[in-house]
Amino acid sequence: MTAASAKTFAAVLTPPARGAIATVAVRGQAAVVWSDRFFTSFSKVPLCQAEVGRILVGQWQAEEEELGEELVVAKLAEDYVEIHCHGGVQASRRIVKHLESVGCEIGTWQQWTRREAADAIVAEAQIALPEAATQQAALHLIDQAAGALSHRVSAIVRDIEDGNFEIAQQQIAQLLRFAPFGQHLTRPWSVVLAGPPNVGKSSLLNKMLGYDRAIVLDMPGTTRDVLHATTALDGWPVQFSDTAGIRLSDDQVEQAGILKAKAALEQADAVLVLHDATNLRPHELDDSLKQLPAALHVVNKIDLANDLQLPEGGEMLATSAVTGQGVPELISAIVTQLVPVRPDVGQAIPFTLRQLDHLEQAQQLLQNQLPAPASQRLSDLLNLTSFPADNS
Numbered sequence: 001m002t003a004a005s006a007k008t009f010a011a012v013l014t015p016p017a018r019g020a021i022a023t024v025a026v027r028g029q030a031a032v033v034w035s036d037r038f039f040t041s042f043s044k045v046p047l048c049q050a051e052v053g054r055i056l057v058g059q060w061q062a063e064e065e066e067l068g069e070e071l072v073v074a075k076l077a078e079d080y081v082e083i084h085c086h087g088g089v090q091a092s093r094r095i096v097k098h099l100e101s102v103g104c105e106i107g108t109w110q111q112w113t114r115r116e117a118a119d120a121i122v123a124e125a126q127i128a129l130p131e132a133a134t135q136q137a138a139l140h141l142i143d144q145a146a147g148a149l150s151h152r153v154s155a156i157v158r159d160i161e162d163g164n165f166e167i168a169q170q171q172i173a174q175l176l177r178f179a180p181f182g183q184h185l186t187r188p189w190s191v192v193l194a195g196p197p198n199v200g201k202s203s204l205l206n207k208m209l210g211y212d213r214a215i216v217l218d219m220p221g222t223t224r225d226v227l228h229a230t231t232a233l234d235g236w237p238v239q240f241s242d243t244a245g246i247r248l249s250d251d252q253v254e255q256a257g258i259l260k261a262k263a264a265l266e267q268a269d270a271v272l273v274l275h276d277a278t279n280l281r282p283h284e285l286d287d288s289l290k291q292l293p294a295a296l297h298v299v300n301k302i303d304l305a306n307d308l309q310l311p312e313g314g315e316m317l318a319t320s321a322v323t324g325q326g327v328p329e330l331i332s333a334i335v336t337q338l339v340p341v342r343p344d345v346g347q348a349i350p351f352t353l354r355q356l357d358h359l360e361q362a363q364q365l366l367q368n369q370l371p372a373p374a375s376q377r378l379s380d381l382l383n384l385t386s387f388p389a390d391n392s
Contacts, residue, residue: 008034009105011112012092019087024095025112026081026104034102035081038062038095039073050075060085062098069094119382121150124352131186136235141185143346149175149355152348153378156362160375165366168374172363175350178343179359182351184269188230188237189338192264194289195274200300203321204274205229205242208331234335241268270337271295272330277305277318296333302326355381 008028014021026035032047039047041058050056054075060083061068071085085091100106110127117123125145132138144150152175159168193201209231227242241264265271273295275281280299289295296317302308303320310316317333319326343349350356358381365374 007105008103009107009112009115010096010099011107011109012096013109013112014087014092016089021084022087022089022092024083024085024092024099026083026099027112027115028079028104030102030104031079031081032075034099034104035073035083037102038098039083041073047073047075047081052077060095060098062101114384117384118147119150120384121153121355121382122147123384124355125149128186128351133186133188133230133237134232134235137185137237139345140182140343140347140349141351144349144351148346149348149350150382153381157375157378160366160371160378163371165371169363169366172359172366175348175359176356176363177341178347178349179356181339181341181343182349183353183356184237184338185349185351188239189269190239190241190264190267191270191272191334191338192241192243192268193272193274194243194265195272196276199274199276200321201274202227202242204272204298204300204319204327205240207321207324207327208240233331233338236335236339238334238338265289265292270334272334273297275299275316277301277308280305280308280310294337296330296337298330 008026008030010024010026010031013023013025036047038060039056039058040061041047041050041056043056043058045054045056047056052075056073056075057070058073059068060071060073069085069091071083071091074082074084076082083095085095096106113126114120114123117126122145125141129138129141129145132141152171156168156171159165159171193205195201205227209229228239229242230237230239232238243264271292271294273289273292275297277299278301297315298317298319299308299310300319300321302318302325303323308318310318317326317330319330321327350359358377362374362377365371365377
């Protein structure tokens, strides 16, 4: 138990929603004694006399209450009790209220995690896990919860202490290489579809999603706002954004949509610039689309083009939102651009802005030949006492 968790502390560990069972955890010197105040086992064995590991079925009831609740209590350590009651909110809230009445400190499951975790990075990983949108993302966060990043940071600290400054810098650079990837384990990559009106952006979006998310009409200017849809590509979370067609317009509503489209381009991790195969004029694109060096240029509606000649001097992907031709290749190209290097199983990956900040500062300090402050900065990254209480 860390110094931060010296007081007896309780938290509901299960989500505040309908469920069969809810779990209240209690940790601290008074955990057993205070639980005994309200719990009576059917076997008449009080928790204070039960051996560690004993699971008891009984009644939870305050003195002033006429009716109690049957539940299960597990004594997992001399200072740790888990109370398993009926699911939902009311039953667990009642238990927490009773414990608070005798002096127990009550907190959230995130605060519980910070108190129980081996270090701050492990706590961050455990807290981030519910935010993982896909199994692939969750597996990498599980690696960090198991200590992958913590162990790597500790090894870098030892390298600095041993005078291996060059090795330490190389290891930090390797971690920072995966930082952009790590930021998206809990936040989808943003992919924006852009281009002139009526090139089939909405139709292609629907095809990639596998269902009709965007309204499709055979007339320009149908999309006036930025429309979002989240999916998974090859196991990675991606949020597509369908934007208004970018062109010169006197229509105020359409102008507002175009401004939102251009703003979305600035925030995107990848941009798909669409072209109409039946009217292929890339040189006539709006300047905001020409100035996107990392964009994937996609020629859509190839099912309508009799003699398609793609322009030279740049790779362009050919697709049909109607037949699906070229869509698998487009999805593969998107994934390759978003995740050019896939981390191995067990790879140490920074995944929060706090971690990124500490690593970048440590790297800068080493470059300035200040090894002691660099080592301290990395040690702070692991230290639970330096982990902000409101950081989740």
